[in-house]
């Protein structure tokens with residue numbers, strides 16, 4: 001069935017507010033911002049995989065990381081990007097690695113000011129911007145809980161963006177349970193996003209000099225998400241917190257493709273069997289995917305997108321995203337149209353049919369419904 005196009009919503013779109021850039025500029029280990037003679041823009045160095053190129057950077061003609069352009073921190077630029085790509089509403093979030101590297105004593109107050117800053121940005125464009133807040137995960141539990149309470153009071157907050165490290169031991173950590181309960185009780189979904197990837201050794205000795213960012217971003221990020229959610233599933237987090245809702249970045253990593261294999265490994269695992277964890281009322285990975293999990297549509301091809309739709313049980317659980325300001329065009333003007341955005345929009349049209357009701361849902365209707373994106 002076809003219908004009038006609804007609004008276009010970008011749920012995967014990041015910013016580093018200027019105060020956060022100042023923190024990165026003051027640092028000497030990753031994440032950091034540094035200036036190099038070989039680059040006109042300061043460089044943003046985030047990933048463990050970038051450390052080898054950072055170490056030899058002063059003597060090299062190749063600067064490490066990525067150029068820190070105005071796209072990362074300027075709200076005017078975000079609105080310009082939205083207008084250029086006909087995006088009506090963006091749900092902005094702090095980009096990785098969020099507040100994961102802060103000292104316990106400072107992260108509570110920095111979270112409060114970053115979240116207030118995001119809230120003010122949204123208020124300056126009512127109806128066009130909402131945000132996912134950021135939690136001070138290195139702080140004591142009470143501080144993290146206070147941050148959830150603060151986020152509940154912020155009119156434009158629609159959830160939290162979370163990495164996979166949790167309190168330092170991953171998302172299957174029992175100590176994280178109270179936070180999952182607090183988020184579920186507050187009706188704040190988690191937008192789960194990778195940052196840590198896989199250990200550098202996995203990429204081999206040639207990667208840092210010869211393969212750019214391809215392996216950690218194309219493969220490390222999605223595997224990280226997959227592993228984090230599989231660990232949550234095996235630890236029983238979804239059963240323990242049935243009201244918890246998650247939106248997984250990059251269409252769930254490789255989860256749509258591997259859910260069947262995870263399920264089979266569970267069914268055939270002697271240890272789980274002996275522990276009576278494989279019982280008749282057990283919810284399968286598929287059931288969890290279709291009830292507590294949403295996926296973004298940032299997968300750049302109709303093949304991946306169709307698999308994500310299939311695994312989710314329908315197109316009404318997917319939501320369009322751009323990953324702006326990452327993946328800018330390299331050969332054309334950054335103020336113009338971005339090929340990375342076009343690839344994701346084209347994948348939706350090819351997978352679901354241009355102008356179909358399902359495509360309109362993925363492009364915006366689903367996000368408006370699930371995240372209640374109205375100015376009330």
Ligand code: 5CU
Nearest residue numbers: 046047096217323326327
């Ligand atoms: O290019 C990159 O490293 C990234 C990143 O760090 N975070 C993200 O969301 N996308 C790409």
